[in-house]
Amino acid sequence: MTHAPSLTPQTRQLTISEVRLTPILVADPPLLNTQGVHQPYTPRLIIEVVTAGGVTGVGETYGDTKYLELARPFADMLAGRRVTDLNGLFALADEVAVNASRVENSVDVGGLRGVQTADKLRLSVLSGFEVACLDAWGKAVGLPVHALLGGKVRDRVEYSAYLFYRWAGHPQGAGGEADDWGAALDPAGVVAQAERFADTFGFASFKLKGGVFPPDQEIAAIRALAERFPGRPLRLDPNGAWSVPTSLYVARELHDVLEYLEDPTSGTGRMAEVAAKAGVPLATNMCVTTFGEIREAFTQDAVQVVLSDHHYWGGLRSTRELAAICRAFGVGLSMHSNTHLGISLAAMTHVAATVPNLDYACDSHYPWQAEDVVAERLSFRDGCLDVTDAPGLGVELDQGRLAALHRRWLEDDGAMRDRDDAAAMRVADADWALPSFPRW
Amino acid sequence: MTHAPSLTPQTRQLTISEVRLTPILVADPPLLNTQGVHQPYTPRLIIEVVTAGGVTGVGETYGDTKYLELARPFADMLAGRRVTDLNGLFALADEVAVNASRVENSVDVGGLRGVQTADKLRLSVLSGFEVACLDAWGKAVGLPVHALLGGKVRDRVEYSAYLFYRWAGHPQGAGGEADDWGAALDPAGVVAQAERFADTFGFASFKLKGGVFPPDQEIAAIRALAERFPGRPLRLDPNGAWSVPTSLYVARELHDVLEYLEDPTSGTGRMAEVAAKAGVPLATNMCVTTFGEIREAFTQDAVQVVLSDHHYWGGLRSTRELAAICRAFGVGLSMHSNTHLGISLAAMTHVAATVPNLDYACDSHYPWQAEDVVAERLSFRDGCLDVTDAPGLGVELDQGRLAALHRRWLEDDGAMRDRDDAAAMRVADADWALPSFPRW
Numbered sequence: 001m002t003h004a005p006s007l008t009p010q011t012r013q014l015t016i017s018e019v020r021l022t023p024i025l026v027a028d029p030p031l032l033n034t035q036g037v038h039q040p041y042t043p044r045l046i047i048e049v050v051t052a053g054g055v056t057g058v059g060e061t062y063g064d065t066k067y068l069e070l071a072r073p074f075a076d077m078l079a080g081r082r083v084t085d086l087n088g089l090f091a092l093a094d095e096v097a098v099n100a101s102r103v104e105n106s107v108d109v110g111g112l113r114g115v116q117t118a119d120k121l122r123l124s125v126l127s128g129f130e131v132a133c134l135d136a137w138g139k140a141v142g143l144p145v146h147a148l149l150g151g152k153v154r155d156r157v158e159y160s161a162y163l164f165y166r167w168a169g170h171p172q173g174a175g176g177e178a179d180d181w182g183a184a185l186d187p188a189g190v191v192a193q194a195e196r197f198a199d200t201f202g203f204a205s206f207k208l209k210g211g212v213f214p215p216d217q218e219i220a221a222i223r224a225l226a227e228r229f230p231g232r233p234l235r236l237d238p239n240g241a242w243s244v245p246t247s248l249y250v251a252r253e254l255h256d257v258l259e260y261l262e263d264p265t266s267g268t269g270r271m272a273e274v275a276a277k278a279g280v281p282l283a284t285n286m287c288v289t290t291f292g293e294i295r296e297a298f299t300q301d302a303v304q305v306v307l308s309d310h311h312y313w314g315g316l317r318s319t320r321e322l323a324a325i326c327r328a329f330g331v332g333l334s335m336h337s338n339t340h341l342g343i344s345l346a347a348m349t350h351v352a353a354t355v356p357n358l359d360y361a362c363d364s365h366y367p368w369q370a371e372d373v374v375a376e377r378l379s380f381r382d383g384c385l386d387v388t389d390a391p392g393l394g395v396e397l398d399q400g401r402l403a404a405l406h407r408r409w410l411e412d413d414g415a416m417r418d419r420d421d422a423a424a425m426r427v428a429d430a431d432w433a434l435p436s437f438p439r440w
Numbered sequence: 441m442t443h444a445p446s447l448t449p450q451t452r453q454l455t456i457s458e459v460r461l462t463p464i465l466v467a468d469p470p471l472l473n474t475q476g477v478h479q480p481y482t483p484r485l486i487i488e489v490v491t492a493g494g495v496t497g498v499g500e501t502y503g504d505t506k507y508l509e510l511a512r513p514f515a516d517m518l519a520g521r522r523v524t525d526l527n528g529l530f531a532l533a534d535e536v537a538v539n540a541s542r543v544e545n546s547v548d549v550g551g552l553r554g555v556q557t558a559d560k561l562r563l564s565v566l567s568g569f570e571v572a573c574l575d576a577w578g579k580a581v582g583l584p585v586h587a588l589l590g591g592k593v594r595d596r597v598e599y600s601a602y603l604f605y606r607w608a609g610h611p612q613g614a615g616g617e618a619d620d621w622g623a624a625l626d627p628a629g630v631v632a633q634a635e636r637f638a639d640t641f642g643f644a645s646f647k648l649k650g651g652v653f654p655p656d657q658e659i660a661a662i663r664a665l666a667e668r669f670p671g672r673p674l675r676l677d678p679n680g681a682w683s684v685p686t687s688l689y690v691a692r693e694l695h696d697v698l699e700y701l702e703d704p705t706s707g708t709g710r711m712a713e714v715a716a717k718a719g720v721p722l723a724t725n726m727c728v729t730t731f732g733e734i735r736e737a738f739t740q741d742a743v744q745v746v747l748s749d750h751h752y753w754g755g756l757r758s759t760r761e762l763a764a765i766c767r768a769f770g771v772g773l774s775m776h777s778n779t780h781l782g783i784s785l786a787a788m789t790h791v792a793a794t795v796p797n798l799d800y801a802c803d804s805h806y807p808w809q810a811e812d813v814v815a816e817r818l819s820f821r822d823g824c825l826d827v828t829d830a831p832g833l834g835v836e837l838d839q840g841r842l843a844a845l846h847r848r849w850l851e852d853d854g855a856m857r858d859r860d861d862a863a864a865m866r867v868a869d870a871d872w873a874l875p876s877f878p879r880w
Contacts, residue, residue, distance in 0.1 A: 010581070010582040011582075082587070082591070084583060084587040084588075084590075084591055085587075085590075085591040086590040086591055087589075087590040087591045087592070087593050087794050087796070088591050088593065090796070091593065141450070141581050142450040142451075143524060147522070147524040147525075148524075149527075150524075150525075150526040150527040150757060151522070151524055151525035151526055151527045151528050152527070153527050153528065153531065291764070291767060291768040292768075294768045294769075295768060295769050295770065298739075299738075299739050317590060318764075320761075321760075321761060321764035322764075324731070324761035324764060324765065325764065325765050325768055327731060328731040328732070328734045328735060328765055329734075329735050330735065354527050356527070356530070
């Protein structure tokens with residue numbers, strides 16, 4: 001790729017002169033999952049791409065040490081390149097050496113997103129830069145990010161309430177910020193949480209993060225939701241914690257009320273076994289999380305819904321490619337979320353607005369995050385976000401908030417810089433170990 | 441989709457104020473295929489999209505009557521929309537009523553591109569508008585079309601020599617323009633044609649349009665090419681004219697010299713039968729020509745290479761989606777061509793420059809077209825086209841040439857306005873009928 005040595009005013013606007021990386025720690029409530037509990041603080045990385053014309057684009061991705069180690073050399077290679085050169089980011093990512101020793105070929109503790117590979121890690125880092133480049137490009141030319149993706153096909157994007165079993169607060173001695181949500185550890189607690197989500201944000205569909213309690217307790221929680229909100233789409237996601245027979249048992253018990261069952265079991269082969277008999281669509285953000293995993297899963301009909309996630313699929317444009325593949329194969333498309341802030345929520349909304357076959361309401365942890373780095377928080381209305389036509393992502397970075405959350409990261413002794421839900425659980429239960437599969 | 445009632449200077453540049461459609465007839469040599477011979481003149485449609493800011497973008501697609509009938513209402517609906525609103529073109533295409541009675545569910549006489557469907561027809565029309573919008577957008581913001589597709593990943597795009605059996609001239613009484621290529625009706629003629637292609641344009645790979653003579657004669661032609669150009673990639677494309685046994689016979693005879701065998705037989709099922717035993721990759725632009733045909737073909741492993749064509753896949757962005765699907769399924773990607781001019785060649789080159797897995801040199805009929813509507817013809821060098829960084833497509837419409845070719849269309853009595861290779865053949869051979877399948 002050759003770049004002209006002298007810049008016109010137009011290309012100045014689009015040429016990267018500086019990249020700033022700011023790791024932060026954001027408060028996270030004690031949300032439970034099959035591997036443990038969310039830490040009091042979760043690491044995120046905020047990326048600012050500044051052009052020679054003075055435009056700044058922002059992006060957000062995972063902030064654990066292993067992501068930072070890739071993001072730094074990636075950032076160093078961006079200066080002098082154009083923000084429009086998005087296909088080139090993939091070759092750049094290949095050039096960035098992966099510290100392979102840190103990438104364990106095992107279930108990722110923090111992400112619950114299937115097997116962790118060097119490729120996935122690299123694409124998660126790339127996505128933060130891709131979003132920042134799109135934001136800068138959009139701001140430079142006065143176009144929203146959705147226009148740079150071919151334009152919105154809807155004016156609002158629907159989100160789903162993301163319900164969690166949770167404690168009222170983090171264990172004593174763990175630190176963290178307080179909130180007024182209270183505990184949710186049984187069907188009544190889950191229903192109360194859902195009611196608050198429905199009242200506050202207008203969400204019309206509900207997903208419960210499962211794999212926390214024995215299946216019958218979680219079945220009871222879903223049944224309670226179905227009684228309280230008859231006819232509403234419901235989802236249950238135990239993060240692959242169940243055996244094939246247990247998965248089929250739960251599917252039988254809940255087939256009449258589930259919109260889809262998400263990752264009941266681990267691995268494409270077992271998912272295919274369940275799918276063949278479940279009578280309810282299976283969704284995944286664990287056995288199909290990269291393009292390389294699609295062929296096997298789709299030819300085996302192992303999944304009926306793929307949960308996209310621009311972070312680990314390699315950006316907004318890759319998310320659109322995933323959508324095209326799903327369209328061609330008649331596989332449904334929904335959207336996954338992990339702990340994230342307003343930048344990523346804006347990015348999720350822009351890409352979701354452009355995808356005709358986003359068949360389901362998107363997941364988002366956003367209501368659980370009281371802290372943010374954007375000047376104005378995004379607001380759900382009737383369970384939806386309006387798609388902004390403002391330039392770029394349409395969000396503004398609050399440098400004061402960013403600095404405060406970065407200070408927290410700087411002052412951390414290292415305990416929170418890498419998300420580890422099992423370690424967080426051990427603060428409450430010293431004997432806790434990562435459950436072996438299948439947990440039930 | 442809502443559009444702001446008042447336009448800023450920036451949105452003026454991108455808002456469509458006028459669309460001009462100009463059907464033309466371009467000279468075409470007497471190239472032979474299994475259905476007949478190219479007419480002396482082929483219809484094409486030139487599309488100009490003019491923005492309120494005075495920028496004009498150009499596109500090109502098929503110009504037969506049935507395409508024009510869709511293009512006119514499509515054009516009428518574009519005024520007031522943004523050239524960036526490319527995803528919206530698909531909903532627009534759905535709104536345009538298809539005159540279903542004109543769309544026969546049979547092999548398309550002119551295109552040799554598989555079963556003709558209303559969907560394919562609509563996407564072929566859409567693609568001309570998509571390219572024109574991208575050209576206008578690029579010109580308005582000073583970016584090449586490849587940048588609007590995420591940026592080039594290569595600086596040159598390789599093309600293949602497209603060899604045809606042909607007569608020296610059109611039959612007496614048929615009209616048409618003369619050229620100095622002479623006849624090519626046997627191995628020696630094919631080799632002489634290939635030598636001229638190699639000398640003039642530097643092409644390093646060769647494709648022979650087959651299905652014209654009995655298979656042994658075409659095998660002999662490929663053998664002669666292999667002897668004259670040892671080690672060079674060779675392709676043979678009989679447009680589905682052969683039975684499964686004949687296809688396997690040819691594959692056996694030529695497996696050591698063919699880069700791929702294109703559409704030896706008709707239909708995904710038969711292609712899968714051949715693919716299982718051929719020992720040479722099968723390519724197609726007939727059994728996989730829409731997204732809806734991918735699933736069956738890929739799960740049956742019926743094809744190893746898909747020939748993209750932005751015209752009938754629905755534009756440059758859809759072509760990139762096809763490429764993403766091929767990447768995910770480990771299927772190769774090449775590029776198909778039909779009779780086309782410089783606008784389409786520029787569009788093909790821009791999209792090819794952005795696709796990392798364009799594994800094969802692209803097809804192009806361009807060297808056979810002596811007439812054009814662009815001010816400066818595109819020039820192959822070492823078999824490649826340089827990827828331009830000029831705004832938009834980087835081509836300029838020559839209004840004088842456009843008017844002259846349009847005049848030819850106006851003055852035509854209707855005989856040439858719809859491409860019909862069988863009808864053209866009947867001028868020379870009154871008994872000629874469309875061959876029934878399999879021809880051999």
